[in-house]
Amino acid sequence: MYSQISSNIWKSYALVLFFVAFIIGLGYVFARVTPFPWILPLAAVIAIAGSIGSYYYSDQIVLSMSNAHPATTEENAHLVNSVEGIAIAAGLPAPRIFVVDDPSPNAFATGRDPKHAVICVTTGLMEKLNRVELEGVIGHEMSHIKDYDIRLMTMVVVLAGTVVLMSDWMLRSMWFGGRRSDSDEEGGMGGILAILAIVLAILAPIAATLIQLSISRKREFLADSEGALLTRYPAGLADALEKISSDDEPLAAANKATAHLYIVSPLKEDGLINSLFSTHPPIEERIRRLRSM
Amino acid sequence: MLPFVIVVGGIVVLVILWLIVLYNSLVAQRNRINNAWSQIDVQLRRRFDLIPNLVETVKGYAAHEKEVFEQVAAARSAVSNATTITEQGQAQNQISQALKSLFAVSEAYPELKANQNFMMLQEEISGTESKIAYARQFYNDTVMSFNTTIQSFPANMVASSFGFLPHDYFAMDEAAREPVHVQF
Numbered sequence: 197m198y199s200q201i202s203s204n205i206w207k208s209y210a211l212v213l214f215f216v217a218f219i220i221g222l223g224y225v226f227a228r229v230t231p232f233p234w235i236l237p238l239a240a241v242i243a244i245a246g247s248i249g250s251y252y253y254s255d256q257i258v259l260s261m262s263n264a265h266p267a268t269t270e271e272n273a274h275l276v277n278s279v280e281g282i283a284i285a286a287g288l289p290a291p292r293i294f295v296v297d298d299p300s301p302n303a304f305a306t307g308r309d310p311k312h313a314v315i316c317v318t319t320g321l322m323e324k325l326n327r328v329e330l331e332g333v334i335g336h337e338m339s340h341i342k343d344y345d346i347r348l349m350t351m352v353v354v355l356a357g358t359v360v361l362m363s364d365w366m367l368r369s370m371w372f373g374g375r376r377s378d379s380d381e382e383g384g385m386g387g388i389l390a391i392l393a394i395v396l397a398i399l400a401p402i403a404a405t406l407i408q409l410s411i412s413r414k415r416e417f418l419a420d421s422e423g424a425l426l427t428r429y430p431a432g433l434a435d436a437l438e439k440i441s442s443d444d445e446p447l448a449a450a451n452k453a454t455a456h457l458y459i460v461s462p463l464k465e466d467g468l469i470n471s472l473f474s475t476h477p478p479i480e481e482r483i484r485r486l487r488s489m
Numbered sequence: 490m491l492p493f494v495i496v497v498g499g500i501v502v503l504v505i506l507w508l509i510v511l512y513n514s515l516v517a518q519r520n521r522i523n524n525a526w527s528q529i530d531v532q533l534r535r536r537f538d539l540i541p542n543l544v545e546t547v548k549g550y551a552a553h554e555k556e557v558f559e560q561v562a563a564a565r566s567a568v569s570n571a572t573t574i575t576e577q578g579q580a581q582n583q584i585s586q587a588l589k590s591l592f593a594v595s596e597a598y599p600e601l602k603a604n605q606n607f608m609m610l611q612e613e614i615s616g617t618e619s620k621i622a623y624a625r626q627f628y629n630d631t632v633m634s635f636n637t638t639i640q641s642f643p644a645n646m647v648a649s650s651f652g653f654l655p656h657d658y659f660a661m662d663e664a665a666r667e668p669v670h671v672q673f
Binding site for chain 2: 273274277278280281282284285286287428
């Protein structure tokens with residue numbers, strides 16, 4: 197359990213570092229080729245500005261997209277007690293708790309830090325899972341809050357956005373303006389650099405998305421293992437994941453924009469290509485790791 | 490001569506900085522332990538406060554079960570009279586046993602089990618007992634983290650001179666490990 201936690205932590209941070217190095221390298225190549233040396237900082241600033249609103253208001257935005265209502269002690273005593281108990285185990289203030297009326301079992305957590313955190317579950321989840329399974333799911337969501345995963349993924353999205361912007365401008369500048377004419381390199385070297393830049397500009401956005409999704413998957417594994425540590429009962433979450441994955445009902449309120457927040461991806465994501473582009477690791481692998489703890 | 494002095498001075502500054510950072514982190518961890526311990530008390534207090542309501546509800550249906558009510562009353566006064574930490578721990582265990590007996594006795598009264606108030610109290614007390622367990626778990630986690638820090642190298646060389654000593658884990662009383670004997 198502890199070794200899985202530390203391995204997923206350092207793997208996700210290694211990916212982030214690689215991502216940053218990749219962006220810097222990309223920015224260097226593009227700056228040499230386009231008539232626009234400030235391409236990297238400008239792309240970064242715009243990507244950050246675009247994400248600020250969604251970061252600060254992440255909780256309100258996602259809640260209004262999902263038709264959620266607050267959980268009350270009268271109606272959802274068990275849910276409230278479970279969330280408060282696991283918040284104590286995690287050493288966090290209790291997050292706000294919301295409920296979505298949907299028969300499909302699922303849950304998500306959002307909020308930029310533990311003080312502004314929100315956990316939301318569907319009525320389907322509360323009906324279909326027993327006590328220990330529900331606590332397993334809540335442990336997973338609480339771990340996302342404790343690890344500041346929303347903040348991390350927002351930063352990763354900013355990195356990906358920077359890559360996409362840079363690549364887009366790079367291709368446009370090649371299409372419209374040609375290369376920098378004041379380049380003092382030999383014609384051959386400058387030509388190779390230009391071709392490299394074009395290839396990178398086409399492939400980089402795909403690579404950025406793959407890196408972003410790989411980080412997301414590592415953090416999901418991390419939330420699984422830390423959630424199991426909070427409840428000291430990995431089988432609870434494993435059983436819950438089995439129940440959730442065997443349930444075929446699609447979640448009405450989810451779409452591609454919010455899919456990454458849920459405990460189990462509400463979209464269909466089977467097959468090799470799909471799994472590379474999936475925000476969540478395959479469920480069989482998650483269950484296998486939990487049962488081996 | 491001068492470069493040597495600069496290097497030595499730099500090393501001294503770094504060591505002092507490390508000591509400051511270490512000391513502050515140990516202070517923060519120790520405060521976290523104290524906070525975690527108080528959190529356990531908060532939950533124990535909550536459970537204690539829920540009991541009178543529960544006793545009244547059960548008495549409404551099973552007034553003649555005198556033994557179990559006496560057990561509960563004895564446990565509550567044990568908590569109020571406990572002074573040392575050991576006594577408090579034992580008194581809280583008494584409350585756990587008394588509550589187990591009370592719920593076990595309630596199993597024989599289907600009307601009581603269907604009572605809304607009883608079901609709500611049962612959920613509240615069950616939730617509070619879970620929170621007590623989680624609070625104890627978190628306390629043990631903070632103690633483990635603190636002990637690991639002060640026992641690791643190189644912090645172990647200076648920790649005790651700063652006054653940071655290993656803390657004890659929360660341990661269950663031997664008596665509380667034995668199963669409850671319920672007689673109908």
